[in-house]
Structures are given as C-alpha cells and as structure tokens.
Amino acid sequence: MRFIAVFILILGLTQSVYAQNRGTLNERRDDAFTELDGSATLRFYDALNGNPISNASVTITGIGEFTTNFEGKITFPLPADGYHDILFQHPKYIPSEGKFEVMANSVYFNRFTVSPLMDIEFLRIVLEWDDKPKDLDANFVKIDDYHISYRNKRVSADGSASLDKDATNGEGPETITVRKTNHYDRYVFFVEDYSNKNNTSSKALAKSKATVRVYGNNRLMSSFQIEKSAGSGTKWFVFAIIEGQIQPINEMK
DSSP: OHHHHHHHHHHHHHHHHHHHHIIIIIHHHHHHHHHHTTEEEEEEEETTTOOBOOSOEEEETTTEEEEOOTTSEEEEEOOOSEEEEEEEEETTEEEEEEEEEEETTEESOOEEEEOBOOOTTOEEEEEEOOSOSSOEEEEEEETTSOEESSSSBSBOTTSSEEEEEOOOSSSOOEEEEESOOOTTSEEEEEEEEGGGTTOTTOOTTTTTTOEEEEEETTEEEEEEEOOTTOOSOSEEEEEEEETTEEEEEEEEO
C-alpha cells in the first residue's frame, strides 16, 4: 500500500510538472510541426488560472467555425500572410473579437487568453507574451494611491484591485482585476521586463510579442501588442484611464 501511495504521488507530481511546461516546449513544438503540414493552430486559455478552454466556438472570417479541444486549441488550414479576424464564444467567458497575424507562412502569435464572465463594473487586464523573457510583470497604478504588481501590493488597501495571477516562466498570463474605478481618478497600466530590469538597453521586451487585453462591461474593450520595432527599454507603458476612458500610450521607457 505504501508503494502504491508513493507511486501515485510521483505520478501526480510528474503530471503537474508536465502541465506547467506543456505551454512552453511541447506546445510550440507541436504547433511548428502542424505548420509544416500546411495547417495553423490557435490556443485559448483562462485568464484567472491559465488553463486551456475546451468546447469553445471560434469563428475565423473566411475560413470557418471550429471548436476547441481539451488542450484549448483549434487547427485549421494555414491562411495567407496578413491579419485574420476571429470571434471567440463560450457560455462561461466574455465573447471576444480579435486578430492573428500570419507572417512567412507562420502564425506570429497564437495564444489568446480570455476572461471569464464577471460583474459588469469590473475591469480585467490580461498580459501574455512569448516564452522569453521569462518574467514580465503587469503593473496597475492608481495615481497618488495604490500600485498593484507582484513586487508591490498584490491587493489594494481598499480591496478594489488585485493581482489574480502571476507568471514567472514565460508566456503568462498575468491578470489584474479592478473592481471599481473612479471617474475622477487617473490610472496607468505598464509592463516591466523583470528578467532584464538591470539592463536598460535590452531589446528583449520589444521582441517578447507581449499582448495586453482589457475586458470590461463583459466585452473585450481594447487590445494592445508591443511593436516589433519598439527598441530598447524595460518598461512598456500601455495605456491610461482618464475620466473613465482608456487612453492608449504605447511607449517604451
């Protein structure tokens, strides 16, 4: 009985490690092989726990409608280079429209992290990126009040904002939920390359394919992706909220 218990424990730990790493090496390898066969893959994840979303409907304009499998992925004929529109739908998640880019017969970034349904007054900010740098940090600042991040407060003093998920091994997601914003206050969201924090000339952040999606009113309100030509720097200031409106910044510091 003791042997069986130990075996089960080891098996559980092995599966846990596999689950943590399948999004890095195994998934990228499988997706690369898929593209060699003339197909493309998109993957969809839960913003709060990072788990794959199965049984979701994904419509790709001009290509067709697909259903995500247990890995949260769909596979379809590789389209021509350029941008392609998608619509994600699932009863437990916010319906989301988006785009993916095909470059040189390869999908540039094939991850989409989607927010579960939430209170209509909530705001949820989701950061995801490629496998490098290992550690990008999401930062949400209420000017002259709180600063939400892993390095600062994970929950604001009044409980109105929190870091729901932190990621330190590439890809993300990192997720911040804001339960209440004040029309008269100002807020800023930025991404910090913690892996290269001491190297201000690093271009790793610009090459990270970092993407930020903002959900509110139970819809996808805004989407931002770092520019490939953003240059050097370790902080990407993405947007501000002024008088209740999202104002793009999109500047590297």
